[in-house]
Every structure is written in C-alpha cells, then in structure tokens.
Amino acid sequence: MTDKAAVVSQDIIDLLKVLAATLVTFAASTLVMLYVIYLLAQYGANLPMIGAVPLSAPPEMVPLLARNQILPTLAAVHVTATGLALVLNAHTIDMALLITAKAVTVVVTALLGFVVGHMIYLQLTEGAAIQLGPLSPVFIALLGFLVLSSWLSVPNLRPLGNLRFIVAAGMILLGPLLLVWL
Template sequence: MSQDTIDLLKAMVVILLVFALSTVVMMYLLFAYRTFGGNLPIIGSLPSYEPPAAIPLLVDVRWLVVLGATFLTGSGLTLILTSQTMDMAMLIFAKAMTLIITAAFGIFGGIWLYMRLSAGTELSLASLNRLAIALVIFFVLASVLRLSSLRASGALRFAIAAALILLGPIVLVSL
C-alpha cells in the first residue's frame, strides 16, 4: 500500500469523524433553538427541521452517477492523451469525490447517533448500499487504478481507455 493511499485513508477517517461529530452538534443546536428560542425574532421564524428528512438527500446518488459516468469517460480520454497535468487533475477529482462521499457517510452517522440518543429509533442502513458502491469505486480509482499506473501498461492502455469511454454512458443509463 503506497503512502498516498495511506494518506487518503487517514483523510477519510478524519472526514468521517469530523462530519459525524459536526452533525450531532448541529442537530442538538437545532433542537435547542426549537425548544428554547421560539420567541426570539430570528430563531423563532426558522422552519422546523427533523433530522430524518436529510436522509433521502444523502442517499440520492443520481448526481454521483452523472459525475461517475462523466469521470469514466473523461478518464478514458485522458488515458489516450499523454498529460501528467490531466492525470493529476483526474486523480485529485477521484480523491475529492472519495472524501465527499465519506462526508455523506459521516453526516448519516451523525444523524443516526442523534436519533439513537434522542428518540431511540433506528435508521435503515439498506439505503446506503449504492452510496457505499460509489465510495468503493472512487476509492479504487483514486488509489489502485490511477491513470498514471494504467498508462504504464503499454499498448493495453488504449484498450482500457476504449473500455472506460464506452463504460461511461452505460453507467449513466443503467443507474
């Protein structure tokens, strides 16, 4: 495992914990605002917010499908061309998407913890399956299957590039 992959894993753990803790703190502040700040002019006019309402937004991965499909096609095109700058840009994007999806898991974890501590209710984890698949795919593309490592496969890189270019629209239509 390379140092770059270890650094990405460390960043994922930190992002997960920070976003989970931030979500719990934010939920309890919203609860306090609703409970004790009802007659304050600014806080009293805030609409009521229930934490489970955020879960459908977190598990809606349509935007990830569009970004992922475009990323696959862009990776294929980048693999055909020879540019270290494009390789680095695609690597940074894959890492950023990995961290964004990890943050979504942190937010879900914070909402889950808040719901367990406040109401004692459970949240369904089945809705996170597609989000977990997206996380694994972007992590693999950010660590193991980097374009720079695929570029070293010689003429096979053109076949891989063609497969990536064709895979983008298939992912977009199928998911």
C-alpha cells in the same frame, strides 16, 4: 517493493486516513449541530435572535442520497474521462482527474458522516432504527471513486505502456454502461 509502489500505497493510506477523519468529524459535528438546534428550539425560541431563525432538523438525507443519480452519473463520466485521458498524454488532465476523484471521495464521505450523525441523533432522540441498506448506491459510489482515485487513476495506469490503450477503450465503453447498471 519499488519506490513508486511505496508512494502509491502511502497515497492510499493517507487518503483512507483523510476519509476516516472526515467521516468522524462530520458525524460528530452533525450530532452536535442537531442537539444545539434541539436545545435552541426547546429553550431559546422566545429570544429575539434565536426566535427569528427557523430551528428545525434538516430533512431526512437517506432518501435524498439513495435516489440521487448525480454520483453514479459523475462516476460514469469520470470512467469515460479516464479512458480518454489514457489515450491522450496531458499531465494536467491526469492531475485534474486525480484531484476530482479524491475530492468527490472526500465529499461523499462527508455526506455519509452527516447521515451517520443524523441517524445517531434520530436513534437517541426518537428511537429510530439505523438502516444503512438504502445507502447502498452511495457506498458503491464511494468505493468507485476511491478506486478511481487510487488503483485506476490515470497516473497509475500510464506505466502499462501500450496496454493502456486497451484499458482506455474498455473504460470508454464502460462509462456509458455504468449509467445503465447504476
């Protein structure tokens, strides 16, 4: 294995560690937050400071995330931007796209952590079934941004030489098609 391949692999491993930590942290934090809200609503509603704060559980996030087209749209634009960046030769654009893909991956994981914590809370307090099926678009977006921040990142595609122009054309065409498919 070359040093560059080892670095790429270590970058992916580090990103996966960050994603796992983010998911667990946001799921646990959401669960604790919702139980604190529940306890404050039950036992502290008559206190002046607490009584003034609206203590209601956050709205159900699953339908909001499942019907949201922001993530697929952002993924489609990112694929097109990656294609354009491959045609250009600008280190700043390469790094901007890489950082954006990693940041969106972490944010989507944080949202999923919130949803997991909320679902666990609903399961424990109301016996509601945990259904991950409606979150399929979010999981697809997460997988897409994970791939865009690792294997299909511009810095990883640059070493393809002139073949990168064919990949660039494919990505520029694929971006708009993703809007239709997703």
